[in-house]
Structures are given as structure tokens and as C-alpha cells.
Amino acid sequence: MLVETGSLQDGEQIESEVTIVGAGAAGIVIAIELAKAGMDVVLVESGDKGPSPDIQALADAHDLGKNYHPPIDECTRLQLGGASVIWGGRCIPFDPIDFAKREYIPHSEWPVQYSELAQYFEAVCGYLRCGEAEFDIRNIPGISQISIVPGLNDGGVLTSRIERWSVIDFGKEYARELAESPHIRLLCGVSCTEIECSGNSGAVSSICGKTLSGKSIKLASKKYVLTAGGLNTTRLLLNSDRVHPGGIGNHSGLLGRFYTGHISGRIAKVAFSTDPKKTAYGFGRDKDGVYLRQRFSFDSETLNRHKIGNIVGWLVNPQLSDPSHGNGVLSFAYLVLSSPFGRFLVSEAIRKAAVTGAKGSSIHHIRNMFCDLPRTLHFMGSFGYGRYLAKPRTPGFFQYSKANQYDLHYFGEQTPNPDSRVSITDHRDKLGMRRIHIEHRYLQQDIDNVIEAHKLWDAHLRQQGCGALEYLDGDLPSTIGENANDGFHQIGTTRMSDKPEEGVVDKHGKVHHIDNLYIASSSTFVTASQANSMFTILAFAARLSRHLAGESKSDSTSMS
Ligand SMILES: Cc1cc2nc3c(=O)[nH]c(=O)nc-3n(C[C@H](O)[C@H](O)[C@H](O)COP(=O)(O)OP(=O)(O)OC[C@H]3O[C@@H](n4cnc5c(N)ncnc54)[C@H](O)[C@@H]3O)c2cc1C
Structure with missing residues (x-):
């Protein structure tokens, strides 16, 4: 069920069995899985069904350090569906080696084995609409x-x-299922600004949510799951520092560290x-x-x-921008993507990546198109249809x-590095949340890896x-x-560990020392793999859902 923000009263408390913060792919999957298990869920989302510059501006970083990071509005989306509204659609799991402790990759020890995740791959492929779990x-x-x-x-x-590949927008794909589920209440337009903990136990007592129109609400549950994306989850924890110095989950001093991609x-x-x-x-x-x-x-x-x-x-393809490729289709794509119209066709990050490189004059691109006219015209029709009308959508060309x-x-x-980090500043957004500072750093080892791989x-x-x-x-x-540049995969800032002193969350994503707070996000990953993050985020989300449903069942059995 969709709860309209207009119907919320200032100061209202909304109770449920589980509050989930963030309706991107991870939050949507967990909400649906918990609802299937009969659990009563509130799914809170900062954004709305469509984009909003005012809401998106809430996520802006105060600054992005020296280099190596795209602007925040190119790597997050505060909207139902989250970054899946703007992602590329490449679906690929981590490999067994990613979970092994490798002496030559410092800080590479996971508390989870590949086999524990692989059992969820089929379910993940189902959610992603990307066919069978065969790679x-x-x-x-x-x-x-x-x-x-x-x-x-x-x-x-x-x-x-x-x-x-599967270019789906989770917000659109699952809107109906969320709205029709009797177990899910979806609140759009509510940003969670602080996690409140009890002074005695340190456990979460409620989460504070605010709307841009000035209402404050409280979300009170038995359990809480943060699925606000890597950066925004970390920011929410860093902002919640009244009871826990340095933020919730910072017992080890590692909250915000190991920021990689x-x-x-x-x-x-x-x-x-x-x-x-x-x-x-x-x-x-x-x-x-x-x-x-x-x-x-x-x-x-x-x-x-x-x-x-x-x-x-x-x-x-060769770089589109350099007309010496002599290809009419590539020149056509370059002219369209570099025009003001380009930003309506693909996400800004993907558009920028496609048009960077050595520039040539437009005349040369136009000449390429005319010399290659039949192929260029055929491409316009077939790609336009495949990308915007067909199902599944064509991911690229x-x-x-x-x-x-x-x-x-x-x-x-990217090699895990404790000095690559996200921290909090004193600059605040419109809702009073402190903004982050990002210091994203690569190591010489990352560069050496690339050179060695090419030799092999x-x-x-x-x-x-x-x-x-x-x-x-x-x-x-x-x-x-x-x-070197990444902010799209947002890994490491709430890393998993068996020992509390070596990380932020345990192997299920539960924040160490806090019994009722969980995280499902790329921020919990220990290493980054060769794979983009979505598939593995969803495998962990499916695994956490099963864990929470199991706990709920055993709670109700022990009460009866
Ligand atoms: C341009 C781009 C291309 C990409 N391409 C690929 C690809 O090809 N393959 C791949 O695997 N991955 C890709 N990724 C990464 C992938 O899209 C993300 O890893 C994935 O979508 C993250 O999902 P999530 O649900 O964890 O977080 P998000 O999608 O970030 O969702 C978080 C949700 O939480 C909401 N939220 C945030 N803060 C709050 C708050 N305080 N209160 C309430 N709600 C909040 C947000 O509005 C958002 O809806 C790409 C990312 C980008 C940006």
C-alpha cells in the first residue's frame, strides 16, 4: 500500500515489525521477501516516483576530495527504484576467489563463503529479469x-x-507489487535523518523521518534494515552519533573507511x-x-x-568522439549524445562516459554519417526500437x-584501503543532516594490477x-x-567481519553490538571483485530476508 505523505500528521509514530530505509533495488527485494513471509513492513523512501532536484540535492556531498569521484547526482538517485533508474544493467555475480582471503590483497577477509551466496543466485536473476543463473x-x-x-x-x-544484461528500473518494475501487498506500507517523500538509540541498551528505539514540507515522523519497529545505498547508509549512521560516538557502527573506528569501487x-x-x-x-x-x-x-x-x-x-567500440573511426553509426551516436537532447536518452554518467575522449569537428562526424548512410539509417530505426520499445530493452550497441x-x-x-574514506562535515542539508566529505583514493597496487592483466x-x-x-x-x-574514477559501486564503508573490532556489521549484515539494526548494501562488501555491485547486493538482500523471516518465525513460535 502506498501511504501519501499528505495524509501523515506531524509528530506521528508509524509502527511495524520491520522498517526498511530506502526503496532502491535492495529495499524493494527485502520488502517483497519479508511480505511473502507474512511480515508487516514499512518501506521508507526519500524520493518519489519521479525525479526531484530538491530531493536529489539532499544527497549532495559537501566536497569530493581531490579527485577520482563523480558528482553525487551522477552516482545516486533519490527516487523510488534508487540507482536502478540510472544504472547500466550489467548483471554479474562475484567469483569464489573474491571471498577467499588473499595475502596479496590486504584486508581481504570475508566472513562469508561464495557457496553461502550462490544458493540465492536464481532468485536474484528472477528479480533482475536476467534469465537463468548460468554464467x-x-x-x-x-x-x-x-x-x-x-x-x-x-x-x-x-x-x-x-x-x-537487464536494463530494468526497479521502481517501475515493482511499483504495483509494492502498492498491492497487504503487508507493505510504502512511504515516499520521507527522508530518514537520524537513527535513535536507547541510552541503556544502545539498541535502536526509532528512526526519525522528515519531509521537505516540514513534517517529522517516527518509525518504530522491532527491527530496522538500512538499504539507502552505500553512501547514504553510511551518512545516516555517521549522523546518528548522540549515543554512539562517531556514529552507529563506529565501535571499531572503521565506519566510513575502506571506501572503494x-x-x-x-x-x-x-x-x-x-x-x-x-x-x-x-x-x-x-x-x-x-x-x-x-x-x-x-x-x-x-x-x-x-x-x-x-x-x-x-x-x-572506438571512442565515439574521434571521427577518424570513419563509422556513421558511431558519429551519429556521438552527435546525439553530445547534444542537449542526449541527457534525456541515457543517464548522465553513461552519457559522459560515451562522449569523452579526443574531439573531432562535427563536420567530420556528419561526413561519416553521409558516407555510411544506409547503415546509419538502419541503426536509428532498429536501435531506437530496441532501446525504447522492445522488451527486454537493448542495453547498448x-x-x-x-x-x-x-x-x-x-x-x-580496487584494493581495500582504510585511508580511502567517507566522513562527516558540519555543513547541513535542508533537513538538518550533516553532509559528507569523500576522500576516494587508489593505490599503486591498483595500477600495477591493470598493467599485469594486460601483459597476461x-x-x-x-x-x-x-x-x-x-x-x-x-x-x-x-x-x-x-x-581512475568511481562512485557508482560504493563499497566498504560498513564492511562485514566476524570480529567486531575488524568491521561494522556481521555476516548477516547486523551491526555489531546492536541487536535490531541491519544493513543490506554494497557498503558491507569487504572486496570489490571484477563484478559490478547490483547482483551481489541482491544476493545478500535475499539472504538477509531469509534470516529475518527465520528469526520472526522462531520469535512467534517461542511466544506461543
Ligand atoms: C550510472 C550508474 C551505472 C551503474 N551500472 C551498473 C551496472 O551496469 N551493473 C551493476 O551491477 N551496478 C551498476 N551500478 C550500481 C547499481 O546501480 C547500484 O549498486 C544499485 O542500484 C544499488 O542499489 P541499492 O538498493 O543498494 O541502493 P540505491 O539504488 O542507492 O537505493 C537507495 C534508496 O534509498 C533512498 N534513500 C537514500 N537515503 C535515504 C534516507 N536517508 N531516507 C530514506 N531513503 C533514502 C534513495 O532515494 C534510494 O531510492 C550503476 C550505478 C550507477 C549510478
Whole structure:
């Protein structure tokens, strides 16, 4: 049921079994799962069904440190559905190696094993609408070529692992289910500004919610789950420091530390020496029509032997902005995305990533389009339909290269670093919440990982006689450092640990020393993997839901 903010009274207390803060993908999944278990849930969301600049401004950071972080409105969305309104749609789980303690990656010890999460993958794929929980192309029927190019067999380097794609907006996809559930009350337009704790037990007694129109409400439950996204969850804890010095969960001094994500960019292209027509450069589809893509990755033994962080690479178009590619479709895409109209077509972060790079004159782009008119016209129709009318939506586009050369985009885990951190300032938003300061830092190890991975990919291609890497211009370490930038995956600031002194939450996401407060967010991740965060956030969300439903059942059994 949707509770209209207009119907709320100033000072009202809303009681439930569980309060969930934040209706992004994680909050929506937990609300639905708990409702299925018959639990009475209040789901509180800062934003509304559509975007609002005034609400979005509440999340602004006071400052973003020296570098390496996009503006907050490009990496969060205060709206029903959260960041899934603006995400890319790449669905990929973490690997077993991500959960292993690796001596060469400091602070890499998780309290959870891969197998404990893998049992939720099918449910996650269901929520994401991304088909079956199968990420090895050898087990997907109907795909004849296993490797990215013929003859490139898996060894230490793999090309048989795939990513799935699903461009869904959780706010739209699940609005009806939330509204119709008799167990869920959804409050939009209410921002949680402080978690209030009892002075005696330190447990949460209520959460304070405020609207921009000036109303204050109290949310009182047996249990509370924070799903406000990595940055906003951390900010809410840091702001709740009346009883717990430094904020709730800061018993170890680690709240806000280890702020990480990924290192990504491009420094090389792959020049294949195989039949250009047989290069798997674009999307495949599975039997459900779900979009799939192959990528370069590594097996665990190779990562361990070379002591490198988990990293993958995928083939991409040449930079759209540089008309020397001579491709009408790429020039058309560049002109549209760099025009004022571009921001209505894709999220700002994705638009900016697509149009950055060496600029050429518009005349050259227009000439490319005219010289390549039939293909460009065909693309306008087919891509427009696939992206905005078809279901599932087309996630993107890749252009065939006659020369069989493709840029290689790398995407690797960022090494956990306690000095990369989010902290609180004295600057306040309109609702009185203190804003954050972000100091996002990469390490030399992150840069070294990227260079080593490229050497291994190059050696593998050469050994198998399938081609080689050609490095793009520039000094490699500086280019990698200049490309380094992330705020989209928001990892580490409420990290998981078995021992309270080594983290903020336990293996279920319960805040150490506080019996009734849980977190389901990328902020609980210990390491970042080669995978984007959504899939694993939802696996943890599904796992936490089962845990909470189990506790609720045993509470009611022991009371009867
Ligand atoms: C541009 C972009 C591209 C991305 N692409 C990918 C991709 O391809 N694949 C992938 O796996 N991941 C991707 N991600 C990351 C992914 O979208 C996020 O990890 C995921 O959506 C996070 O979900 P969440 O529910 O944990 O948090 P969020 O989506 O951030 O949701 C949090 C919700 O809480 C609400 N909220 C915040 N503060 C409060 C408060 N104080 N009170 C009440 N409500 C509050 C917010 O309004 C929001 O609705 C991308 C992210 C961005 C920004």
C-alpha cells in the first residue's frame, strides 16, 4: 500500500515489525521477501516516483576530495527504484576467489563463503529479469562459439565467462507489487535523518523521518534494515552519533573507511588475427532473449600465481568522439549524445562516459554519417526500437570492425584501503543532516594490477596465435591513474567481519553490538571483485530476508 505523505500528521509514530530505509533495488527485494513471509513492513523512501532536484540535492556531498569521484547526482538517485533508474544493467555475480582471503590483497577477509551466496543466485536473476543463473557460456544452449574468437581456448585466461544484461528500473518494475501487498506500507517523500538509540541498551528505539514540507515522523519497529545505498547508509549512521560516538557502527573506528569501487578505462586495443566475421564483439541472446556478453577474465590459479586483483576486460567500440573511426553509426551516436537532447536518452554518467575522449569537428562526424548512410539509417530505426520499445530493452550497441580490432575496456577490483574514506562535515542539508566529505583514493597496487592483466591477456592471445594487444598512446601508469574514477559501486564503508573490532556489521549484515539494526548494501562488501555491485547486493538482500523471516518465525513460535 502506498501511504501519501499528505495524509501523515506531524509528530506521528508509524509502527511495524520491520522498517526498511530506502526503496532502491535492495529495499524493494527485502520488502517483497519479508511480505511473502507474512511480515508487516514499512518501506521508507526519500524520493518519489519521479525525479526531484530538491530531493536529489539532499544527497549532495559537501566536497569530493581531490579527485577520482563523480558528482553525487551522477552516482545516486533519490527516487523510488534508487540507482536502478540510472544504472547500466550489467548483471554479474562475484567469483569464489573474491571471498577467499588473499595475502596479496590486504584486508581481504570475508566472513562469508561464495557457496553461502550462490544458493540465492536464481532468485536474484528472477528479480533482475536476467534469465537463468548460468554464467558459463559452455552451459548455455544454442551458442555455438564458446570463445571470443575461434581457436582462443580457455587457459589461465578465460573467454567463456559471460555477463548478463537487464536494463530494468526497479521502481517501475515493482511499483504495483509494492502498492498491492497487504503487508507493505510504502512511504515516499520521507527522508530518514537520524537513527535513535536507547541510552541503556544502545539498541535502536526509532528512526526519525522528515519531509521537505516540514513534517517529522517516527518509525518504530522491532527491527530496522538500512538499504539507502552505500553512501547514504553510511551518512545516516555517521549522523546518528548522540549515543554512539562517531556514529552507529563506529565501535571499531572503521565506519566510513575502506571506501572503494573499481578501476576502469582503456589503454590498449586487441588486434585479432582470426576471421573478423567470427569475432563475438557484441551481444548474444539466450533462449529467453536475455542479452549476454563474453569477456576476458582469469581463473583463480592465475590471479593467485601473479598476485593480481580480480579484473576483466571486454571489447568496446572506438571512442565515439574521434571521427577518424570513419563509422556513421558511431558519429551519429556521438552527435546525439553530445547534444542537449542526449541527457534525456541515457543517464548522465553513461552519457559522459560515451562522449569523452579526443574531439573531432562535427563536420567530420556528419561526413561519416553521409558516407555510411544506409547503415546509419538502419541503426536509428532498429536501435531506437530496441532501446525504447522492445522488451527486454537493448542495453547498448557495438560496431563490427572489418580490421578485427577492438578497444579493450578493463574493469578491476580496487584494493581495500582504510585511508580511502567517507566522513562527516558540519555543513547541513535542508533537513538538518550533516553532509559528507569523500576522500576516494587508489593505490599503486591498483595500477600495477591493470598493467599485469594486460601483459597476461597479450601473452595468451599470442600463444594461441589469435592476435595481440596494441597499446594506445600515452604513459601507461599515468593514463590508468587519470582514468581512475568511481562512485557508482560504493563499497566498504560498513564492511562485514566476524570480529567486531575488524568491521561494522556481521555476516548477516547486523551491526555489531546492536541487536535490531541491519544493513543490506554494497557498503558491507569487504572486496570489490571484477563484478559490478547490483547482483551481489541482491544476493545478500535475499539472504538477509531469509534470516529475518527465520528469526520472526522462531520469535512467534517461542511466544506461543
Ligand atoms: C550510472 C550508474 C551505472 C551503474 N551500472 C551498473 C551496472 O551496469 N551493473 C551493476 O551491477 N551496478 C551498476 N551500478 C550500481 C547499481 O546501480 C547500484 O549498486 C544499485 O542500484 C544499488 O542499489 P541499492 O538498493 O543498494 O541502493 P540505491 O539504488 O542507492 O537505493 C537507495 C534508496 O534509498 C533512498 N534513500 C537514500 N537515503 C535515504 C534516507 N536517508 N531516507 C530514506 N531513503 C533514502 C534513495 O532515494 C534510494 O531510492 C550503476 C550505478 C550507477 C549510478
